[in-house]
Amino acid sequence: MSSTTRNASRRQAPAGERVADWADGRLGVYSLAKSNMRKIFPDHWSFMLGEVCLYSFIIIILTGVYLTLFFHPSMNEVVYHGSYVPLQGQLMSEAFNSTLHISFDVRGGLLIRQIHHWAALIFIGGMLVHMMRVFFTGAFRKPREVNWIFGFLLLVLGMFTGFTGYSLPDDLLSGTGVRFMEGAILSTPIVGTYMSFFLFGGEFPGGDFVARFYTVHILLLPGIMMGLLVGHLILVFYHKHTQFAGPGRTEKNVVGMPLLPVYMAKAGGFFFLVFGVIAIIAAIASINPIWAIGPYRPDQVSTGAQPDWYMGFSEGLIRVMPGWEINFLGHTLVLGVAIPLIVVFPLVLVVIAVYPFLEAWVTGDRREHHILDRPRNAPTRTGLGVAWLTWYFVMLVGGGNDLWATHFHLSINSITWFVRIAFFVAPVLAFLVTKRICLGLQRRDRDKVLHGRESGIIKRLPHGEFIEVHEPLDADQLHTLTAHEQYEPAQLGPAVDENGVERQVSRGEKLRTKLSKGYYGEGNQIPKPTVEEYKEITSGHGHH
Amino acid sequence: MSNHDIPEENLPERSTAHGEVSVPDENPFADPGLPPHEHRIQDIDEGAARRSERTVALLFTISMLCTVGFIASYFAIPRDKSIFVFPIGHINAMNFALGLTLGVALFCIGAGAVHWARTLMSDVEIADERHAIEADPETKQKVLADFAQGAKESALGRRGLIRTTMFGALALLPLSGVFLLGGLGPKPEEKLRHTLWAKGKLLVNMNTDQPLRPADIPVGSLTFAKPDGLEESDEDFQQQIAKAALMIIRIQPENIKDKRELDWSHDGIVAYSKICTHVGCPISLYEQQTHHVLCPCHQSTFDLSDGGRVLFGPAGHALPQLHIGVNQDGFLEARGDFAEPVGPAFWERGAEK
Numbered sequence: 001m002s003s004t005t006r007n008a009s010r011r012q013a014p015a016g017e018r019v020a021d022w023a024d025g026r027l028g029v030y031s032l033a034k035s036n037m038r039k040i041f042p043d044h045w046s047f048m049l050g051e052v053c054l055y056s057f058i059i060i061i062l063t064g065v066y067l068t069l070f071f072h073p074s075m076n077e078v079v080y081h082g083s084y085v086p087l088q089g090q091l092m093s094e095a096f097n098s099t100l101h102i103s104f105d106v107r108g109g110l111l112i113r114q115i116h117h118w119a120a121l122i123f124i125g126g127m128l129v130h131m132m133r134v135f136f137t138g139a140f141r142k143p144r145e146v147n148w149i150f151g152f153l154l155l156v157l158g159m160f161t162g163f164t165g166y167s168l169p170d171d172l173l174s175g176t177g178v179r180f181m182e183g184a185i186l187s188t189p190i191v192g193t194y195m196s197f198f199l200f201g202g203e204f205p206g207g208d209f210v211a212r213f214y215t216v217h218i219l220l221l222p223g224i225m226m227g228l229l230v231g232h233l234i235l236v237f238y239h240k241h242t243q244f245a246g247p248g249r250t251e252k253n254v255v256g257m258p259l260l261p262v263y264m265a266k267a268g269g270f271f272f273l274v275f276g277v278i279a280i281i282a283a284i285a286s287i288n289p290i291w292a293i294g295p296y297r298p299d300q301v302s303t304g305a306q307p308d309w310y311m312g313f314s315e316g317l318i319r320v321m322p323g324w325e326i327n328f329l330g331h332t333l334v335l336g337v338a339i340p341l342i343v344v345f346p347l348v349l350v351v352i353a354v355y356p357f358l359e360a361w362v363t364g365d366r367r368e369h370h371i372l373d374r375p376r377n378a379p380t381r382t383g384l385g386v387a388w389l390t391w392y393f394v395m396l397v398g399g400g401n402d403l404w405a406t407h408f409h410l411s412i413n414s415i416t417w418f419v420r421i422a423f424f425v426a427p428v429l430a431f432l433v434t435k436r437i438c439l440g441l442q443r444r445d446r447d448k449v450l451h452g453r454e455s456g457i458i459k460r461l462p463h464g465e466f467i468e469v470h471e472p473l474d475a476d477q478l479h480t481l482t483a484h485e486q487y488e489p490a491q492l493g494p495a496v497d498e499n500g501v502e503r504q505v506s507r508g509e510k511l512r513t514k515l516s517k518g519y520y521g522e523g524n525q526i527p528k529p530t531v532e533e534y535k536e537i538t539s540g541h542g543h544h
Numbered sequence: 545m546s547n548h549d550i551p552e553e554n555l556p557e558r559s560t561a562h563g564e565v566s567v568p569d570e571n572p573f574a575d576p577g578l579p580p581h582e583h584r585i586q587d588i589d590e591g592a593a594r595r596s597e598r599t600v601a602l603l604f605t606i607s608m609l610c611t612v613g614f615i616a617s618y619f620a621i622p623r624d625k626s627i628f629v630f631p632i633g634h635i636n637a638m639n640f641a642l643g644l645t646l647g648v649a650l651f652c653i654g655a656g657a658v659h660w661a662r663t664l665m666s667d668v669e670i671a672d673e674r675h676a677i678e679a680d681p682e683t684k685q686k687v688l689a690d691f692a693q694g695a696k697e698s699a700l701g702r703r704g705l706i707r708t709t710m711f712g713a714l715a716l717l718p719l720s721g722v723f724l725l726g727g728l729g730p731k732p733e734e735k736l737r738h739t740l741w742a743k744g745k746l747l748v749n750m751n752t753d754q755p756l757r758p759a760d761i762p763v764g765s766l767t768f769a770k771p772d773g774l775e776e777s778d779e780d781f782q783q784q785i786a787k788a789a790l791m792i793i794r795i796q797p798e799n800i801k802d803k804r805e806l807d808w809s810h811d812g813i814v815a816y817s818k819i820c821t822h823v824g825c826p827i828s829l830y831e832q833q834t835h836h837v838l839c840p841c842h843q844s845t846f847d848l849s850d851g852g853r854v855l856f857g858p859a860g861h862a863l864p865q866l867h868i869g870v871n872q873d874g875f876l877e878a879r880g881d882f883a884e885p886v887g888p889a890f891w892e893r894g895a896e897k
């Protein structure tokens with residue numbers, strides 16, 4: 001190439017393009033951008049919940065890295081000489097000492113600590129709500145089951161990351177939480193004592209757990225979560241986002257705005273909004289003021305000890321469980337601790353993970369689903385989801401039984417009994433009530449389609465009767481309200497096969513049929529209006 | 545749609561095929577297609593658009609000012625100054641100023657970007673095609689054939705010896721890692737069964753660091769004690785106090801209901817482990833009238849006039865009592881270690897004696 005043409009081409013291409021050319025020759029960015037730059041994202045407020053989680057995770061990492069610059073993960077005892085007068089001269093671990101240092105002597109340190117902690121609470125709360133959105137709209141169905149599992153793992157790991165982080169400052173409150181955890185580990189049959197000694201490097205509290213939790217908190221769990229998060233987002237891109245039914249929206253398309261520029265500006269802007277709100281919360285609302293709580297001592301405790309909210313349900317489980325203990329052959333089975341924390345706690349979480357597979361098994365549906373369900377159109381699923389939430393909140397209430405007791409002057413005993421009963425009864429009630437409500441809403445939709453919307457206009461008929469005028473729906477609304485699919489309940493099939501041989505019906509098959517009836521049988525969903533019904537009503541006398 | 549492998553006849557039909565706009569006469573519920581775009585005021589009125597532009601620019605400017613404010617606060621505000629902010633109360637001035645300026649600086653960037661996107665960027669909805677995720681049959685056949693070819697060329701199926709030994713080697717290797725983890729802690733052995741208490745150990749007041757005499761324990765008081773010789777500055781203080789912490793109360797001897805408790809008391813003075821038998825919180829609340837103690841963590845309640853029996857709550861067994869007496873100098877002393885492990889139960893704990 002002659003120097004003149006080279007100069008000419010250099011003058012022509014703007015700098016940005018030349019950088020892109022360079023990168024394309026090495027990374028293939030043009031092919032990558034071709035399919036992604038104008039990728040379409042549908043718009044709905046509930047689709048922002050996942051973004052809240054993503055952004056608070058980023059905020060946690062940024063602030064967490066800052067905290068590592070000052071935090072000393074060591075349990076060596078030192079005498080405090082910092083600027084917080086009430087604790088001067090007191091013995092405390094280096095971990096606690098350095099957290100005081102961050103809070104009182106590093107400019108802006110307290111702010112970063114509080115942002116880190118608030119972001120952690122919002123992160124985990126955001127994941128729970130985001131998961132509920134995915135659950136109630138059926139977005140977990142094929143092809144998104146794997147992403148459901150990724151999200152589930154993020155929630156569980158997030159809880160443990162939060163717990164280990166909360167324990168790092170080695171203050172009286174978090175130390176009590178760690179002791180709680182030690183008690184839970186000790187209750188594990190056969191290996192519990194060993195596990196506890198291995199975790200703490202000997203007897204509780206030992207001198208190791210802060211350093212060990214630190215590695216877990218800042219490297220191991222965030223590393224795994226980062227991997228899962230990237231995988232989660234790649235899958236969101238790959239599957240393309242789900243959308244609600246509506247005019248022009250089908251199972252085979254995705255309708256919305258392009259990534260560049262609209263979604264990039266909205267989502268990018270939303271990051272700053274989330275960060276801004278968390279920073280303002282951290283400016284005005286103090287969180288975990290460890291100086292007021294003091295350093296950890298295994299023989300001291302502050303009353304009203306409470307974990308961060310996301311651990312509250314385990315607290316409730318353990319508070320309402322009767323103190324069963326079985327002694328046999330020189331061994332102790334600590335059921336009072338093991339059942340709530342080693343059996344029920346994981347169970348509460350695992351039911352979330354397996355739900356998509358259960359529902360897919362009941363429906364037998366192997367098609368892809370990209371149009372979201374309105375929660376009312378899946379009454380049994382919605383009922384189950386609300387039942388789970390109720391269960392979760394009953395246990396949260398149980399976790400604060402002493403707070404309820406002191407605030408509302410109730411007896412701890414009656415609250416405990418209330419929670420024990422509610423543990424079994426409340427989810428069932430919640431399920432029934434929710435299902436009822438869903439069916440009612442379905443019926444209303446059906447009426448709207450067949451008879452039109454109530455206009456609020458009252459008309460007097462010639463013979464004196466008053467009626468409300470119903471306005472017929474337009475084509476968009478008719479389509480939106482009838483776009484959902486309805487399954488037929490599964491049938492067991494003939495007891496005899498085509499050759500006249502008796503067919504063995506497996507127990508699984510029977511169960512599946514039963515469940516399918518519960519989901520889609522008569523009375524468990526309201527048949528949506530058919531075209532014939534609609535035509536018959538509209539062709540005749542207009543309304544009524 | 546890949547309907548091919550569904551044995552079910554009960555799957556709902558997907559009637560409206562993609563993009564197909566049916567005649568409403570035939571099916572009133574058919575997809576009418578994307579609604580026409582509705583213009584926003586900014587799309588048709590340049591004045592409104594310019595107002596939007598100014599709003600966005602204002603938000604970005606506020607952000608810049610706040611960042612300047614952040615830097616100014618960083619230098620100007622004394623670290624320990626506290627201010628009164630209604631309705632929050634007294635808070636640290638620096639934290640408040642830094643957080644607020646940073647927060648508003650961030651928020652305004654976000655608000656500006658979102659306003660820009662909503663009012664000035666095109667809001668025409670676009671439809672993108674979805675493509676089936678499942679591969680078509682040819683691709684699938686090709687991949688399976690490639691795999692079979694690769695597997696065949698490796699001869700793994702034919703050379704059983706290689707296969708067995710390879711899996712054996714790979715399965716054994718992680719054991720090294722498991723054993724390395726063995727170094728994480730010592731074996732429990734009998735460690736959870738013993739505390740610092742032993743025959744002749746004096747009971748030392750936790751607060752005053754003085755050995756206790758019976759006269760120091762009035763009826764109705766709750767005193768915390770530790771074994772003589774254990775100092776806060778000791779390297780293993782935390783481990784030791786986690787097991788040895790003691791609470792001492794005084795009950796009229798005739799009110800002690802449990803025979804062994806009476807035997808192990810001195811003149812109505814009884815000493816119990818302070819560590820809750822549920823999951824190990826220190827017990828801190830004492831009801832003088834009833835001699836009940838309450839664990840603040842999960843409200844287990846123990847009756848200290850009846851062998852430390854559990855009255856209420858999730859604890860599974862009684863609080864261990866320490867056998868005490870008075871030595872020849874008139875100080876309270878232990879007559880031995882606890883007879884059973886203190887604190888939460890564990891697998892090897894065994895039946896209560």
Ligand code: HEM
Pocket residue numbers: 057060061063064065067068071099102113116117120123158161162164165166167168169217218219222225287288
């Ligand atoms: C991913 C989820 C994470 C969650 C949910 C989380 C949560 C927490 C919580 C609740 C605390 C206690 C803060 C307090 O009130 O004192 C904490 C402390 C801490 N975190 Fe994180 N964190 C996460 C990730 C990280 C990462 C990635 C890092 C560093 C790279 C980090 C570094 C720290 C440090 C150094 C502390 C102790 C300092 C202090 O307590 O002031 N964290 N974390």
Ligand code: FES
Pocket residue numbers: 820821822823824825839840841842843844857858859
């Ligand atoms: S630790 Fe005392 S009741 Fe749970």
